[in-house]
Amino acid sequence: MHAHITRRLFMAGSTMSIVMLSRAIRASAQESIEEVRWALPAVNDTMFVPRAWSTYVGAIMSLVQEGPLGFGDDLSLQPAVAESWKQTDDVTYVYTLRQGVTFGDGSPLTADDVVASFQYHMNPKSGSQLAAFFGSVDTVTAGSASEVTVKLKAPNVQFQYTPAHMAGFLFSKKQLEEFPEDIGTPDALPLGTGPYKLVEFTPADSVVLEARDDYWGPKPVAKRIVFSSIPDRQTRLLAAKNGDIDGTFDLAISDIDQWKSLGNVDVITAPSLGVFILTMDQSAAPFDDIHVRKAISYAVDREGLVKALLKGNGEAATALNPPEMWAGIMSADDARAFYATLPGYQFDLEKAKAELAQSKHAGGFEISVPGSSADPYMINILQSVSENLKQIGITMKVQELDANQWLAGYFRHENLGMQIMAYYPDFADAANYPFLFYASTNAVKDGMNGSNFKNAEVDKALEIANLKSDPKERAEALKSAFKIVNEDAALVPIFWPASAMAISNKYKLTGYSAFWYNIPWAIRGFGLKA
Numbered sequence: 376m377h378a379h380i381t382r383r384l385f386m387a388g389s390t391m392s393i394v395m396l397s398r399a400i401r402a403s404a405q406e407s408i409e410e411v412r413w414a415l416p417a418v419n420d421t422m423f424v425p426r427a428w429s430t431y432v433g434a435i436m437s438l439v440q441e442g443p444l445g446f447g448d449d450l451s452l453q454p455a456v457a458e459s460w461k462q463t464d465d466v467t468y469v470y471t472l473r474q475g476v477t478f479g480d481g482s483p484l485t486a487d488d489v490v491a492s493f494q495y496h497m498n499p500k501s502g503s504q505l506a507a508f509f510g511s512v513d514t515v516t517a518g519s520a521s522e523v524t525v526k527l528k529a530p531n532v533q534f535q536y537t538p539a540h541m542a543g544f545l546f547s548k549k550q551l552e553e554f555p556e557d558i559g560t561p562d563a564l565p566l567g568t569g570p571y572k573l574v575e576f577t578p579a580d581s582v583v584l585e586a587r588d589d590y591w592g593p594k595p596v597a598k599r600i601v602f603s604s605i606p607d608r609q610t611r612l613l614a615a616k617n618g619d620i621d622g623t624f625d626l627a628i629s630d631i632d633q634w635k636s637l638g639n640v641d642v643i644t645a646p647s648l649g650v651f652i653l654t655m656d657q658s659a660a661p662f663d664d665i666h667v668r669k670a671i672s673y674a675v676d677r678e679g680l681v682k683a684l685l686k687g688n689g690e691a692a693t694a695l696n697p698p699e700m701w702a703g704i705m706s707a708d709d710a711r712a713f714y715a716t717l718p719g720y721q722f723d724l725e726k727a728k729a730e731l732a733q734s735k736h737a738g739g740f741e742i743s744v745p746g747s748s749a750d751p752y753m754i755n756i757l758q759s760v761s762e763n764l765k766q767i768g769i770t771m772k773v774q775e776l777d778a779n780q781w782l783a784g785y786f787r788h789e790n791l792g793m794q795i796m797a798y799y800p801d802f803a804d805a806a807n808y809p810f811l812f813y814a815s816t817n818a819v820k821d822g823m824n825g826s827n828f829k830n831a832e833v834d835k836a837l838e839i840a841n842l843k844s845d846p847k848e849r850a851e852a853l854k855s856a857f858k859i860v861n862e863d864a865a866l867v868p869i870f871w872p873a874s875a876m877a878i879s880n881k882y883k884l885t886g887y888s889a890f891w892y893n894i895p896w897a898i899r900g901f902g903l904k905a
Contacts, residue, residue, distance in 0.1 A: 406903055407597075408596055409599065410599040410601060412620045412621050413600055413601065413622050414602070414603055414604075414611050414623040415602055415603070415623065415625070416605070416608075416751070417579075417604055417606060417749035417779075418431065418435075418577075418578075418580055419578070419778070419779060421559035421560060421578070422436060422439075422576055424436055424541050424565075425496060425505055426504065426559060427779075427782075428505055430624075430625065431624075431625075431778070435582050436544065436565070436573075437893055437894055437895055438569055438570060438584055438896070438897055438898075439565065439567040439572065439573050439584065440544035440545060440546070440569050441456055441544065441568055441569045442455055442542075443456055443457035443460065443472070443538040443539075444457060444538040444539035444543065445539050446540075446888075448888060448899065450802075450803055452535065452536065455539070456472055456473055456476050456484060456568055457470040457538070458471055458473045460538075466527040466530055467526050468524070469518075469524050470489070470523045470525075472484065472486060472522070474521065475591055476591045477568065477589060478566040479572035479573070482566075484568050485521070486519065486521060486523045487517055487520075487548050489515070490548075491546065491548035491552075492544070492545045492551075493509060493515045495551060496542060497512060506822070507811065507817055507822040507823070508534075509537070511527045511533075511841070512527055513526045530842045530843075530844075531841045532841055532842070532849070533804055533807060533810065536802035536804065539893070540802055541893060544567065545567065546566070550565070561575075561576045561578070568591070570587055570590045570593070570898050571584035571585060571586055571587060572587050580604055581601065581603045582601075582602040583600070584599065584601075585599050586599070595898050596901060600897060603620070605623075606777070608627055612634065615634070615637060615639070615640050616637050618879070621878065621881075622876065622879060622882070622884075625751065626751070627684070627752065628684070628689065628872060629684050629685065629686050630751070631644075631875055634877050639879060640878060640879055642875055643877075645873070645874050645875075645887055646699060646889060647697075647871070648889045649697070649799040650868060650869075651692070651752060651756060651796070651797050652692075652695065652812070652867060652868050653866060653867035654795075654824075654825030654826040654866050655667075655671065655826055655866065655867070656790060656826060656827050657827050658827040659790050661740050661742075662792070662793065664734045664736065665864060666733045667736055668865075668867075670730035670767060670769075671727070671760075671769075671793075671864075671867060672867050673720050673724070674727040674764050674767060675720075675763065676763060677869055678691045678722065680755075680759060680870055683755075683759075684870075685870065688872065688873040689871055690871045691869075692869055693717065693868065694861060695812060695857070695860070695868055696805060696808050696809070698711050698714075698871075699803070701850075703804070703846060713854060713857075714857075718861045718862050719861075720864070720867075731768060738768065739768030739770065742771050742793055743772040743774055744761075744772070744773060744774065744793045744795060745776050745780075745784055745795075746774065746776065747776060747777070747782070748777055749777065749778040753795050753797060757773040757795055786819065791827070794825050796823075798811075798823070799874075799892070801890075805849065805850075806841055809833075809840070809853060809856055810837055810841065813833050813837065813860055814833075815834050826865050828860070830863070832856075832859055836853065837856060839852035840852045874891070883901070883903070883904050886901070
């Protein structure tokens with residue numbers, strides 16, 4: 376949660392200025408919209424991204440905050456508050472900030488704010504959920520009021536994307552220092568340099584944004600955006616039918632036909648680049664036993680889930696990366712051909728029983744697996760897996776939690792057992808997912824590796840994939856890593872879903888993409904239909 380991506384890594388700021396001016400002229404020519412009412416499956420209990428790194432928080436805060444760089448409609452890197460940037464050597468990036476960029480309170484953005492924002496994630500005491508994106512950074516310094524230099528410990532291909540997604544969102548240094556604990560709460564609403572200002576926040580319920588007249592970029596068409604939490608899918612559908620909401624993200628693909636039948640909304644789809652997986656904590660029994668992991672891998676009916684939940688709008692996952700995530704290294708078709716050579720675990724309950732019989736837990740066991748009630752697929756996936764596991768002697772209880780409880784549990788529990796994770800990329804690079812979910816340094820206490828998978832050969836392969844820029848060298852390293860993790864049944868890939876949203880047919884939105892939660896979507900071709 377794709378098409379091939381052309382990455383323009385070093386665009387000149389002047390080109391972007393022309394694009395921004397063109398957008399601004401188009402926007403000003405439209406009649407402004409007083410208020411847009413937008414529903415999300417969940418509204419977090421904090422709007423501070425480092426403590427609430429999720430797609431729904433991103434959908435809100437990407438309108439309030441932005442980074443030095445951003446993503447274009449084609450997902451390529453583009454200037455944002457940095458008018459230009461350059462890589463001066465293998466480990467040094469220099470960002471030149473635009474003049475006249477201000478936060479929502481009118482204070483100017485300076486290089487010191489960028490340094491403070493990046494260093495917040497780098498400080499272990501901060502407990503930032505995005506710390507892994509800065510693991511390769513050595514220093515962040517301000518060369519002047521408008522120049523920031525980032526030096527890496529070693530070359531890292533992936534770092535180029537960090538200033539463009541949620542990890543790069545910029546905070547006011549003054550606000551970080553004044554409200555170290557309260558920032559993100561109703562008492563200390565986060566400031567940003569984006570097109571909107573956060574003006575009201577009721578935790579777990581609603582958020583109100585107001586357009587900024589002093590935004591450096593294109594003038595927002597909608598003067599006010601009200602986000603509300605509507606976890607229940609049918610309730611959200613009814614709200615759209617009655618005209619109570621103007622749009623929503625993250626539709627369940629299985630519900631698309633119902634949404635299309637309403638008659639007053641348009642449904643927009645795009646490849647998501649997302650993946651649903653089961654992680655199995657190898658640091659403790661029973662998942663330290665490879666036969667248990669293989670048994671569970673064989674007990675997941677991926678094809679059945681794609682048909683039942685996605686109505687065919689997605690693919691059964693045979694590995695962690697969606698094929699399109701290999702863009703720039705190899706084609707999606709070549710990726711699928713490579714996956715066909717890997718150890719596979721097609722749905723087969725007899726093989727699942729045979730694997731369990733070889734394990735130390737041949738008599739079965741009981742587990743409890745939490746899932747988010749806000750996600751359109753998690754609970755249904757877990758219920759399906761539970762029914763299949765019951766047939767091989769494993770009793771699995773499904774815990775239905777709200778989004779906040781589920782995410783907090785994934786990041787904080789020491790013995791995770793089995794977990795379900797839905798992950799959508801912050802950028803499109805073949806090393807992104809493997810680094811997050813397989814690198815030893817990303818064991819769940821510090822990152823996303825909920826399986827606590829640790830393998831020296833995989834770590835070495837990921838190091839090559841992150842350090843080297845040659846596509847062939849990166850491909851070979853990543854292929855070796857994927858072979859090892861599939862043989863080890865390090866986690867259970869389930870499916871790669873498409874992405875869908877709904878919008879009132881009074882409006883248009885042309886900038887919808889896989890990164891809807893990382894971009895200022897409400898100024899990307901949003902407005903009244905002609």
